[in-house]
Each structure stands twice: as C-alpha cells, then as structure tokens.
Amino acid sequence: MIKMEKYMENYGSGKEDMDKYSLRGKVFNKIREDILAGNYKEKDELKEAAISKALGVSRTPVREALRQLELEGLISIIPNKGAYVNGITAEDIYDIYVIRSYLEGLCAKWACKRISAEQIEELEEIIYLSEFHIKKEHWEQIYELDNRFHFYLYEACGSKILEHILSDYHHYVERVRKNTLSSRERALTANTEHKAILDAVIHKDEEKAEKLANEHIFRSLANIKDQGLEKLMEKHEDRK
Amino acid sequence: MIKMEKYMENYGSGKEDMDKYSLRGKVFNKIREDILAGNYKEKDELKEAAISKALGVSRTPVREALRQLELEGLISIIPNKGAYVNGITAEDIYDIYVIRSYLEGLCAKWACKRISAEQIEELEEIIYLSEFHIKKEHWEQIYELDNRFHFYLYEACGSKILEHILSDYHHYVERVRKNTLSSRERALTANTEHKAILDAVIHKDEEKAEKLANEHIFRSLANIKDQGLEKLMEKHEDRK
DNA sequence: AAATCAGGGAATGTATACAATAAAAAGGGA
C-alpha cells in the first residue's frame, strides 16, 4: 500500500523512482549510472553472468535491464553474441543540449496554452525556494529545485511525448548539470531565467517563452563549455 | 553465419530488423504493431501469461518485450501489478510531427556540415529512383524510398543522438505515413521537397536546409489533417 | 450495517535449468 502511494506520486516523472524497488530497476540504474559516469569504455562487453555475479542476482533481471539499456541507446546488443557499451561522448552532451534548446523552447510555448493554475503556483514556489537556497549556497537543494522546475514545466506542456523525451535527455546530462550549478553566479542566473520563462508563460506570450527557454539551455551549454566539457565528464570517474 | 551477415547489413537501421530472429523481437514487434495499429484500447491490461500462451512462447521473452515497450512509452508497468497500454492518440501523432519538424530541420542543418560524398550520392539515387516509381505508382517502393531518404539524412547529420530519436519517431508514425503517401500528388510533392532539401544541404546552405526540412514535415502534417484526422486534431486543441 | 482482517487465488518478480548459437580450439589431410 505504501509502496503504491509512493509510486503514484512519482508517476511519469522518470523511471528511476519507479524501479527503485525491483532488482531489475536496481541493475538498470547501476549499469546506466556506470555508463553515464564513464566507468565503462566504448565497446566494452557486458557479460550477463559477470554482472549478475557481481550484483548478487540471477541473470533474469540483468537481461531485462540490458534490453532496456539497448533501447535507450546506451548499449548495442548483437543477438547471440553480446552487449556492447556505446558510451557517452562530449559530442553527445553537446548534441543533447542543442536538441534540448529547441525542445525546451517548444515545451515553454505549449505550456503557455495548457498550463494550469496549480502548476503555475508550483513553479512559482520552486523559484521562490530557490532564491533562499542560493543565498545559503545549499547546492544539493538548488540542484533538486532546478530539476523540479524543468520537470514541472515538461508536465505543463501537456504533451506526453515531449515530456517523455525531455525527461530522458535531462537525466542523460545529469552528471554534467550537477557540476555546472555549483557556482552561486550560475545558480542565480539560472533562477532569474526560470523566472522570466515562467513570466512569459503566465502571460501566454508564446514567442517570448519559446525564445527565453531556448536561450536558457544555450546559456547552460555556454556555461558548460567555459568549464571544459571534457573535464566535467571525467570528474566522477574515480568514485567508488 | 548467414544470420550474422544479415544482421550486420541492417546494423543501426532500426530495431525491427535486428530483432527479427529472436522470440523476444517477434513478441516486441507484435505487441508494438498491435498498439500502433490501435488493436488495444487505452488502459488495457497486458497479462504476460495470456500473451505468451497466445504466441506460443514462454513468459521470459514476453517480459523482456514488455520492459522495452515501457521504455518506449507505449505501455506503463506498475510494479507487481501489471502492464497497461498507453495507446497512441491523435494528439501524440500531432505532437510527434511538430517535434519532428524542429528536429528534422536541425538534422538537415547539421548534415550541411557533416554529410559525405557517398551519402550525397546515395540520397540522389533515392530521389532519382523515386521519380520512376511515382510514375508507375508503385506505392510500396515509394514508401520504402521515402523511409530510406529520411534515415540516410538522419545518418548524415553525424549525431548518434539525433539519429536515434528521429528514427524512433519515424517508426512511431509509420502507420500514418503509409497512408498519406498513397496519392500520386503527395508522393510527387514529397519527392520534390526532398530534392530541394538535398540541394540546400549540398550547397551547405544551413539556414535554407533547416527551413525546408522544417516545412517538409509541416506539410506532411497538413496532408494528414486533410486526410481525415482533422476531426481528432481539433479535439487536441481544446484539451486541458 | 460498516469496518477490519485473514486467507486463497492470480499475477508478477526472480532464480535456475536446459537448448541453441557462435567463437575458439583441436584435429586431419593436402
């Protein structure tokens, strides 16, 4: 019962929460994190037996996880042969940001028409809370609030499809984002930009909302570039 | 050995071909087709036992297929409870076309910089062949060539990420596309538009290529609306 | 009569056993 409630809360917000309680979910997230963190090399072979042994589970959940990872594009499975890591390169990150800049623009545009009063309040609260945590330099909370702002806006666009793809990409670049928000200056700018986007959405100014959201992502990308994309991607490599 | 060669031919061109030889692949495609074809109703429950019995296989490949379908967004799996069809609505089709119009534009833009001489030749050949089959009204070939044009252009954009998502969406709307191309007029227009896009790409006119590809998808969408999804599309406008 | 809790049935989640496939190794003839 409790589990069910927790699930419903997070329904549609991403697959991490949803799979937290199953072995398959754990395996999926573990391998996913490892790939995104760069713990595997390109073309590395993922052997089911080795993984299941390492994680102390049977091959069944491992296989299911691998099939999912294939569909996400993180690995390639050659039938009857094996699974191979596709890795995630600096170019991929760059591409995702450019794609996101287009789609977040579209998302903001659609949100103008379809956002509800409750969703507006939710977003306003996030912005307000962010200001507090930025002052206090609570990086973890800032990061969480930034996430929530985007996910709520995805939801507000009223398109299952767009919400789905944007959430995916958002998770994809999680590691990079976590680092870039860790400066007071950038966190403040980001929050100001969020406020401007929401303002345009509230006033149903589609063109402006699209443009602002578009630029918001581009500025994030510029910020990443400044910090050295390659360096950011290696930062967590030597954990665990 | 033979199977392996067949696989390598199709490598990267889509998951249908890749999974043709495994039970899981067959199950995956079967359910996928059924959902995309509208054979299931929204919120229908997919019971593993029933499906495996119906297809004459065990639950294992069925489960793997379901997990993949979940990641594609076609079904929702509630842990320990069941899998439920999300269906594909007229709104989804509309959304995908709008998203595609943005991304195909970006794809054409990037292709300007990264396309190779071989890829250009390939695309020119497709256009040339299309003219022939349009004259003869060979709808099946026209459809195949139209697919190939887009997939080759996706490849030519030089971005794994963009290629992946565009291929996904392209498959998603397969059923709709198949119908819309079955008129000589539309097939001719589409091919002319392809030619114009390729021309812009060859001359490395990024702005023009993006604009043309953008409009190409929008025209496809307009064509769809004309053919009868119009009523459903209006429904889309006044949803929350 | 309404609410609560226990039990049974049915479905999913996981582990294991078995089959099929493919790469690698061994063997045999020129």
Place this chain on the structure above:
DNA sequence: TCCCTTTTTATTGTATACATTCCCTGATTT
C-alpha cells in the same frame, strides 16, 4: 605449413519452477 572440418567451450536465448506481492472475497467483530 596451410586450410578445412570437427569438437569443444563459453555465452546467449528460452522455458520452467519457485517466491513474492497484490487484490478480492468473505467471515468476524463492533
């Protein structure tokens, strides 16, 4: 020695058995 065939071995693919969870039902209690 080289090439081709056969055998072996490791790995994936599939089926099945078992464990767990959930939900419905109905009896019991207040």
